[in-house]
Amino acid sequence: MSKRPGYNITDQFASHYMTFTAVGWVDIFTRKQCKDIIIDSMKYCQKNKGLVVQAYVIMPSHLHVIWKAEEGSIGLSAIIRDFKKHTSKSLISWVLNNKKESRRHWMKLVFKYHAKYNKNNINYQVWKRGNRPKLLLYPNFIYQKLFYIHNNPVVQV
Numbered sequence: 001m002s003k004r005p006g007y008n009i010t011d012q013f014a015s016h017y018m019t020f021t022a023v024g025w026v027d028i029f030t031r032k033q034c035k036d037i038i039i040d041s042m043k044y045c046q047k048n049k050g051l052v053v054q055a056y057v058i059m060p061s062h063l064h065v066i067w068k069a070e071e072g073s074i075g076l077s078a079i080i081r082d083f084k085k086h087t088s089k090s091l092i093s094w095v096l097n098n099k100k101e102s103r104r105h106w107m108k109l110v111f112k113y114h115a116k117y118n119k120n121n122i123n124y125q126v127w128k129r130g131n132r133p134k135l136l137l138y139p140n141f142i143y144q145k146l147f148y149i150h151n152n153p154v155v156q157v
Helices: 032-048 076-097 104-115 139-150
Strands: 016-021 051-058 062-069
Touching: 016 076, 032 051, 032 076, 051 139, 062 076, 062 139, 076 104
Parallel strands: none
Antiparallel strands: 016 062, 051 062
C-alpha cells in the first residue's frame, strides 16, 4: 500500500481501481504461463481470502483491476499483500526454472537490480511498490474505469 496522499486504501471493503506494474516495465505477461500465474492467484484469493474480482485486464507489463474484499475477510490491503507476495515468488520461480525462456537472463538482471533498492526484498523484486488505489464511489468514475479496463487493447502474443 502506498503511503502517498490520495493513494491509500481507506475502506478495506469497498471497490478500488488499481494497477499492478512489473518493475522496469518488464513485459513478463506476454507469456501464457505468467498470465496463468496471475489468474490462478486471483482465483485462490477469491476462494480463500474473500477477494471479489469485479474486472481485470492483463497487459504485457501490468494489470488493471477493480477489486474489493468481502465483509469479514482479511481486508483488501492484506489480500493485495498476499497476492503480490505469492505472484512474485511464482513468477521468479518461473523465470529461474524456465531454461527455454529467451529473455530469462535479462529478466533476472532487471528483477535483481530493482531488489537492491528495496529493503523488503532480498534477491528479486517483480512488482513496483504501490498500486495507486482509487476508491470507486461515483457511477461516472466507476464506468470510466470499467470502460478503460474492458476497452484496453489486449493482443495475444
